[in-house]
Amino acid sequence: KDKTATSFFWTGVTGSIAMTATGIWFWEPMIATDWLIMGCLCITGVTGHWLLIRCYEVAEASAVQPFAYLQLVFASIIGISVFGEDVRINVAIGAALIVAAGLFTFWRERQKS
Incomplete structure (x- = not known):
């Protein structure tokens, strides 16, 4: 408030x-x-x-938070392109799971409205 x-x-x-x-x-x-x-x-x-x-x-946090998960994508892109890092498969799966959960929450909140 x-x-x-x-x-x-x-x-x-x-x-x-x-x-x-x-x-x-x-x-x-x-x-x-x-x-x-x-x-x-x-x-x-x-x-x-x-x-x-x-x-x-x-805005409601449930509507905004899924977009915050894009930080994972951008940080990965910067890490790969600027610093030459490798993204291991377990990290990619974990990041995809987190992003999917956020998008599911966003979709579910829109269904209630």
Whole structure:
């Protein structure tokens, strides 16, 4: 029932406190190019987190969650094409099972309406 800004604020504050308390002991200075990459990471991370919270504010989780399973597909594609990883058969079967369960839930919820 919270607004997007409330959830976004508290997750950000809690995360920054926890990571500062943990990370301060492992801090290393960054070179100039790392600051640019870190800035891009922060902007995309904040935008993605905001949009995810906003999405759950305006839509039912059962309607949105099946699309979140596409992360498995995209992560696999990036892993294979960028990092040259192999997807083992048991991982592919498990991912397909998870995606199928999500799609089944989405279909079942639409049948009830």
